[in-house]
Amino acid sequence: MATKVPSIFPLCFHFIIVLSFVATVIHSSTLDSDIQALRSLKHAIDPTSISPTTFLSSWDFMVDPCESTGEQFLGILCSNPLDNVSSRVIAIDLDGVQYDGFLTPSIGNLSELTTLNLSKNKFRRTIPETISNLKKLTTLSMADNYLTGTIPDSITLLKNIEHLDLSGNRISGSVPVNISGLRGLTYLSLASNALTGTIPDLTGLWQLKTLDLSANQFYGYLPDLPVRLTTLSVNHNILSGHVSPVKKLKNLIRLDVSDNRFSGLISDDILSLTRLVYLNVSNNRFEGIETTNLSEEETQLQVLDAENNQFHGRLPPKLVTIQNLTQINFAHNQFTGPIPREYGERLERMWRILYLNNNFLSGHLPPEFVTHTRRVRGNLSRNCLRCPTIIPLCHGGQRPFSECLRQTNGSK
Numbered sequence: 001m002a003t004k005v006p007s008i009f010p011l012c013f014h015f016i017i018v019l020s021f022v023a024t025v026i027h028s029s030t031l032d033s034d035i036q037a038l039r040s041l042k043h044a045i046d047p048t049s050i051s052p053t054t055f056l057s058s059w060d061f062m063v064d065p066c067e068s069t070g071e072q073f074l075g076i077l078c079s080n081p082l083d084n085v086s087s088r089v090i091a092i093d094l095d096g097v098q099y100d101g102f103l104t105p106s107i108g109n110l111s112e113l114t115t116l117n118l119s120k121n122k123f124r125r126t127i128p129e130t131i132s133n134l135k136k137l138t139t140l141s142m143a144d145n146y147l148t149g150t151i152p153d154s155i156t157l158l159k160n161i162e163h164l165d166l167s168g169n170r171i172s173g174s175v176p177v178n179i180s181g182l183r184g185l186t187y188l189s190l191a192s193n194a195l196t197g198t199i200p201d202l203t204g205l206w207q208l209k210t211l212d213l214s215a216n217q218f219y220g221y222l223p224d225l226p227v228r229l230t231t232l233s234v235n236h237n238i239l240s241g242h243v244s245p246v247k248k249l250k251n252l253i254r255l256d257v258s259d260n261r262f263s264g265l266i267s268d269d270i271l272s273l274t275r276l277v278y279l280n281v282s283n284n285r286f287e288g289i290e291t292t293n294l295s296e297e298e299t300q301l302q303v304l305d306a307e308n309n310q311f312h313g314r315l316p317p318k319l320v321t322i323q324n325l326t327q328i329n330f331a332h333n334q335f336t337g338p339i340p341r342e343y344g345e346r347l348e349r350m351w352r353i354l355y356l357n358n359n360f361l362s363g364h365l366p367p368e369f370v371t372h373t374r375r376v377r378g379n380l381s382r383n384c385l386r387c388p389t390i391i392p393l394c395h396g397g398q399r400p401f402s403e404c405l406r407q408t409n410g411s412k
Helices: 009-026 032-043 105-109 129-133 153-157 177-181 244-248 317-321 341-349 401-410
Strands: 076-078 089-093 100-102 115-117 122-124 139-141 163-165 187-189 194-197 210-212 217-221 231-233 238-241 254-256 261-266 278-280 285-289 303-305 327-329 334-337 353-355 360-364 377-379 384-386
Touching (some): 032 105, 153 177, 317 341
Parallel strands (some): 089 115, 100 122, 194 217, 210 231, 217 238, 231 254, 254 278, 278 303, 303 327, 360 384
Antiparallel strands (some): 076 089
């Protein structure tokens, strides 16, 4: 009798099923190069700066980044591809909890990224050149870290970028000349670094609304600027010359040019910008302020800070025609003569902050300065006024008579 040979088909069939199951388990939904880039990012962070409640502590590579649920891989967003295409990481938005580390070149492998936010941490070293591989990036924020080196020229290849914030680092060198090729930018902040050189031509950034170059070492003249700007901050630099390019910015709401070496006049073209609410020209070398052509309907200006300039002559009476103005600071200038009676009328109605201290103003106070000053914050000290110290605004006393006399004789 022939011996029956057992069929191996069931065994093979079960083996194939097991292999298929294992393949399903180990298959990663996320593209492998994206996973490796995420691993590299986490491994470049000092583990002692990753506390149990932070986003990075939830990055457990035993699970797939784009298939994770609940409290896994916080700060990561992925695409939802059709068919069997691998998922891609499209956003990294880390919590700002002082992660201490650096950004590795492998960040450039995340070629589908649209958002990279590493702000408020302790990332060190330089920005990798491979950042230019992130062609789809619309938001790049590395603010408030310890980045050094220069802004890589390759950053100008990010043609889809809309929001670029490198503020609060230790970046040096100049701004890449071709940065005006990033025509989709609406927000650009390079503030609080060690950047130097002149401000390049930025008029090509025609969609830009916010430009913050403050607290650097930029020098030279203020160039023509993007016409849609609503916020311009170039304070704390070494800029000089006139600020006349500003008068073309019809959409401007906030302007801060303080702590520079600007000179000349603050023209009424600037004061009359119809949307301007905040104007800070303090700590410069301006010699005066034009108010001749001001009218009541032309401006929304609420705050005018012109402290510590070289303003001289009489206080401008027509300042009272700026109907929304509530805060004025003319301290530490060289104004002379009496305080205009019109200032008293505005003090009674609208003005809430008025600093005129450290000038050479003289004469009696308008009556409202005596009767309405308790609801006004300010200072009239260090002038040549008849200013009783029982009035709060007069606290601090006036200049010695000899100083006032020298100023009077010197102005003749």
